[in-house]
Every structure is written in structure tokens, then in C-alpha cells.
Amino acid sequence: MASTPKARPAGIRDEVAALKRARTIEAAVELFYEHGYENTTLDAVAERMGVTKPFIYAHFSSKTELLAEICSRAITSSLEAIDSVIPLKSSPTDKMRLLGQRFVTAVLTSQMHMAIFSREEKNLNPADWERINDMRRDFDRKLTGLINDGITSGEFKLHDARMAALAIGGMVSWAYVWYRPKRRLTLENVSEELSAMILQMVTGAPQPVA
Secondary structure, eight states, X not given: OOOOOOOOOHHHHHHHHXXXXXXXXXXXXXXXXXXXXXXXXXXXXXXXXXXXXXXXXXXXXXXXHHHHHHHHHHHHHHXXXXXXXXXXXSOHHHHHHHHHHHHHHHHHHTHHHHHHHHHHGXXXXXXXXXXXXXXXXHHHHHHHHHHHHHHHHTOOOOSOHHHHXXXXXXXXXXXXXXXXXXXXXXHHHHHHHHHHHHHHHHHSSOOXXX
């Protein structure tokens, strides 16, 4: 009598599911970026992956849910950058220097996600749009807090921490538009240069690039 195949352990099942979700997101990012959200069907995503559409539905209930996941990842990486810096036992200046580098890296390694979010946020469900914007406001709030710490310590020469946070966020977030990998500027070059610009903005003094 043939033995019944053993079920996969939960940990392995979760890893396989995560891999399948990641493959689906990767294919959708490429197609949404190349052709736009409205011009891309789930059939096209499945075809790009070499699977059938039920493969996608096992992990995402709709194309809109897939878009929300892509857009949220564009913001999540920036939040992770600031969350890694805020708890450090360092001066506001050192935190801002490190945040500048990590924030730029987060944006530019999520370049296509950022572009899709910028172009396609109008197609998000209202609840997803509000959730993602809550994340963006959380980033702004934390950055404003860091700037206020620098003002209080006398390290930052600013009058409006909130405006400075919005200016920094806008400058870095917009880098996805003009940055081109494998061109004159490397990712490391850009992160260092923009970090120095941020420090010059908040301290009022030129900052040498390491």
C-alpha cells in the first residue's frame, strides 16, 4: 500500500508562499512599469511568469491588491530606513547623515516601485490609498522629530522643522526620476552626495563627502 505523502512543515510552506508572492510582484512591477497599470492584465502577468492566472489568485485577490502591495513597498523601504536610525545613540547630525544615505538607497533600490506609486496611486482603492499615505505621514512625522532634536541641540539651524522634512523627503523621493543605474553616478555616489546636501540644508554649513 502506497504511503501518504507527508505535508510540508509550516515553515517551508510559508517560504514557498513568500517566494511565489515575490515572483508575482516582480513580474507585475516590470509590466506596470513598462506598460502602465491600466494596460496590464493579470493574464499578462501570468504569461510573463509562465504560469496560469489561478497561480496569482492563490496569493492576490485582484490586480488592485497587487498594485497596493507594490505601492506600499515603495514607502515601506523608506520607513525601514528611518526606523533603523532613530533609536541609535548618536547625535542628530550623525543620525541625519546615516539617514540620508539609507533613505536615498531605499528610494533608488525601489526605483520602479516609486515610479509606479507616483503614476498609479489614482488607481488604488481608497482604503489602500489612505493606509499608504498614513505610512508616508508617519515617515514625515519621524523625520520632523529628528530635525526638531537637532534644532533643540543647536546642531541644526532651521526655523520650520516640518517644512524642512517635506523638502528633504521631496528631494530624495524625486531622485527615482533622474537616477540611472550603471551611468556616471553609482548608487553609493548619489547616496553620499545627497546626504551631504541634506546636512548642508539643516546645519547651514557645507559638508564634505566621505
